[in-house]
Amino acid sequence: QTFEQFPTAKQYKDFRVMLEKHPEIDAVTISTPDHMHAYIALIAMEMGKHVYVQKPLTHNIAEARLLHDAARKYGVVTQMGNQGHSGEGTRQCVEMIQSGAIGTVKEVHCW
Secondary structure (H helix, E strand, C coil): CHHHHCCCCCCCCCHHHHHHHCCCCCEEEECCCHHHHHHHHHHHHHCCCEEEEECCCCCCHHHHHHHHHHHHHHCCCEEEECHHHCCHHHHHHHHHHHHCCCCCCCCCCCC
């Protein structure tokens, strides 16, 4: 349905082809099935692209370290998304805790 709404939008089956054809792309958001997140993020970083990756970022510590090292090596900005905790209410709650407005907080349960 999306492609019907935007018939002139370019369609790609392989993200690598898209990134190679469009070097002007500065950053990517990765919202593919989970098993592809780290792989796509690494390739994008190697191409000098900044990345925003939906969770889970990786499947193990080795992948996380690999992406960490790649971000530093290629000088790109990275962020992992956790949309459930990105709203205004959550941000305000964090500010209250950090400011000490509700006293010393020993434990937080967030779901």
